[in-house]
Amino acid sequence: MPHWMERLDRRWIFLVMGLLVLLPLLFPLALPLVVSPRVQGFHDTVAKIPDGSTVLMSCDYDPGAIPELVPMTQTALRQLFDKNCKVVVTCLWNGGPGLVDNVVRSIAAEKGKQDGVDFVDLGFKEGREAVMVVMGQGIANAFPRDYQGKDTRSLPIMKTVRDYSSFPLLVSISAGYPGTKEWVQQVQARFHITMVAGVTAVSAPEYYPYLQSGQLQGLLGGMAGAAEYEKVRNEKGSATRGMDAQSMAHVFVAFCILAGNWVQWSKRKKEKA
Amino acid sequence: MKREIPLFITAVVGILMILSFFVPHQAVSVPADFLQQCAIIVVAFGYVLGGANVLKLNADAISKRQSGWIYKIVLVVSLIATVVFGLMDGEGFLNPGKTSKWIYDQLYSPMQATMFSLLAFYIASAAFRAFRIRTVEAGLLAVAALIVMLGRVPLGALATGWMPPAIQLPTIQDWIMEWPQNAAKRAILIGAALGVMATGLRVILGIERSYLSGED
Numbered sequence: 001m002p003h004w005m006e007r008l009d010r011r012w013i014f015l016v017m018g019l020l021v022l023l024p025l026l027f028p029l030a031l032p033l034v035v036s037p038r039v040q041g042f043h044d045t046v047a048k049i050p051d052g053s054t055v056l057m058s059c060d061y062d063p064g065a066i067p068e069l070v071p072m073t074q075t076a077l078r079q080l081f082d083k084n085c086k087v088v089v090t091c092l093w094n095g096g097p098g099l100v101d102n103v104v105r106s107i108a109a110e111k112g113k114q115d116g117v118d119f120v121d122l123g124f125k126e127g128r129e130a131v132m133v134v135m136g137q138g139i140a141n142a143f144p145r146d147y148q149g150k151d152t153r154s155l156p157i158m159k160t161v162r163d164y165s166s167f168p169l170l171v172s173i174s175a176g177y178p179g180t181k182e183w184v185q186q187v188q189a190r191f192h193i194t195m196v197a198g199v200t201a202v203s204a205p206e207y208y209p210y211l212q213s214g215q216l217q218g219l220l221g222g223m224a225g226a227a228e229y230e231k232v233r234n235e236k237g238s239a240t241r242g243m244d245a246q247s248m249a250h251v252f253v254a255f256c257i258l259a260g261n262w263v264q265w266s267k268r269k270k271e272k273a
Numbered sequence: 274m275k276r277e278i279p280l281f282i283t284a285v286v287g288i289l290m291i292l293s294f295f296v297p298h299q300a301v302s303v304p305a306d307f308l309q310q311c312a313i314i315v316v317a318f319g320y321v322l323g324g325a326n327v328l329k330l331n332a333d334a335i336s337k338r339q340s341g342w343i344y345k346i347v348l349v350v351s352l353i354a355t356v357v358f359g360l361m362d363g364e365g366f367l368n369p370g371k372t373s374k375w376i377y378d379q380l381y382s383p384m385q386a387t388m389f390s391l392l393a394f395y396i397a398s399a400a401f402r403a404f405r406i407r408t409v410e411a412g413l414l415a416v417a418a419l420i421v422m423l424g425r426v427p428l429g430a431l432a433t434g435w436m437p438p439a440i441q442l443p444t445i446q447d448w449i450m451e452w453p454q455n456a457a458k459r460a461i462l463i464g465a466a467l468g469v470m471a472t473g474l475r476v477i478l479g480i481e482r483s484y485l486s487g488e489d
Contacts, residue, residue, distance in 0.1 A: 008401070010398045010401075014397075014398065016397075017393055017394050017397045031428055032427055063381070063386045064388065066386050067386075095385065098378065101367070102378070123367075125313070126316050126319075127312060128316070130316070133309050134306070134309050137309075148368055149365045149368075208450060208455045209455060209459045209462055212455060224425050246426055247429075250426045250428070251423065256404075257400045257401075257404045258419075259401060260402060260404060260405075
C-alpha cells in the first residue's frame with residue numbers, strides 16, 4: 001500500500017473531484033443516455049392530456065436543487081406549452097418562489113406565452129399540507145393574489161379554474177418536504193388527480209412505492225431523470241450536459257469507497273503481521 | 274379545567290378533521306375548512322416568532338462574545354437589512370427591479386446553491402475516510418451502493434454495454450431499486466403511517482399529553 005494514501009490530505013480529494021466535475025462541463029463527452037420506463041411514463045402522461053388543458057404544477061424547491069430540478073421544470077414547461085396547455089404554478093418552499101418565477105417566465109417568454117392568460121405563478125404560501133387541502137376548496141381561496149400581487153380571480157386563466165377537479169394533471173417537482181409525498185397523500189389520494197413527479201436523486205427511492213401503486217404515473221429522479229426527459233423530448237439542456245460530470249463524480253466516489261477500504265484493510269493486515 | 278379544556282378542544286378538533294376526510298356534508302366540511310384556513314394563518318405567524326428568536330439568540334451570543342460572534346453580526350445585519358429593504362419595496366417586493374429581488378437573485382440564490390454543491394466534495398472525502406466495510410451487512414450495502422451509483426449514470430451503461438442485458442449495471446441497478454429497496458421503503462412507510470395514526474389517536478383520546486406541559 002502506498003504510504004501517501006494513509007495520510008492523504010482531503011484537499012487532494014476535493015481537487016480531483018473539482019476537476020472531474022469541471023472538465024466534462026468544459027469538454028463534453030456526450031455519453032449515451034438510456035431512457036427508463038419511469039421517465040417515459042412521465043413524458044407519455046403529459047403527452048396524453050388533451051391539448052389546451054389547464055395543468056397544476058407545484059415547484060417545491062429552492063436554489064440548492066437548481067442543477068437537478070430546474071432542467072426538468074424547464075422541459076416539463078416546454079412540453080406543456082407546446083401542447084398549448086395553460087399552467088398554474090405554485091411553490092410551498094419559502095426559499096423557492098423567486099427562482100421558480102424566473103424559470104417559468106424564461107420558458108414562457110421562449111414560447112411566447114402571456115402572463116395571466118397562458119400561465120400564472122401563484123407564488124409561495126406557508127402552511128404546507130394545509131395549503132394543499134385548502135386548495136381543494138378553491139385554488140383562489142388558498143392563493144387570493146398571484147406572485148406579482150394581482151387579484152387571482154381577475155386573471156383570464158383562472159376563469160376556468162375552480163379546484164383540483166379543474167386539472168387533468170398535477171406535476172410535482174420537489175426537493176423534499178413539503179413536496180411530492182405530501183401531494184400524493186393529501187391530494188392524489190383524496191381527489192384522485194393524475195399525477196407525475198420530478199424529484200432529487202437522493203429522495204427518488206422514497207417515491208418508488210407510489211410509482212408501483214400507480215399513484216404516480218411517471219418519475220424523474222435527479223439530474224439523470226432530467227437528462228433522460230430531455231432526450232425523449234430531443235432537447236439538449238443543462239441536465240444532458242451535466243450527466244457527463246455526474247458520471248465522472250459517481251465513478252470517483254466509487255473509487256474513494258474502494259480505495260479507503262483498501263487502505264484500511266492493508267493497514268490492519270500490516271498491524272496483525 | 275386548565276387541562277380538561279385543552280384536551281376537550283384537541284379531541285373535538287381532531288375528530289372533526291378526521292371526519293372531514295370521509296364526510297363531505299357542510300356541517301363537517303365548513304368548520305373543517307375554516308380550521309384549515311386558521312392553521313395557515315397560525316403557521317405564518319411562526320415566521321415572526323422565528324425571526325424574533327433568531328435575533329434574540331444571536332444578540333445574546335454577540336453581547337457575550339461567544340465563538341463565531343463576528344459571523345452572528347453578519348447574520349443579524351443581513352436579516353435586518355433584508356426585512357428593511359422588503360418593507361421599503363412594499364407590495365410586489367419580489368418584482369423585477371426591486372432591491373429584494375436583487376438580494377434573492379444575486380445573494381441568496383448563489384449562496385444556497387454553493388452550500389449544496391459543496392456536498393459533492395464532502396461525500397467524496399467521507400467515502401474515502403468513513404465508509405468502512407467491516408461486516409457482511411456493510412459489504413452488502415457497499416456492493417449495492419456501488420452498483421446503484423454506477424448503474425445510474427451513462428458511464429455505467431457504457432462500461433457494461435457489451436455484457437448480456439440481464440447482467441448490465443443499469444439492469445441490476447433497476448432490480449435493486451424496484452424490489453429490495455422498494456420493499457424496505459414500503460415497510461418503512463407503512464410502519465411510519467401506523468405510528469402517526471397511533472400517536473394521533475393517543476393525542477385525540479387524551480392519552481398523550483406531552484404537548485400540554487411536558488408531562489407524559
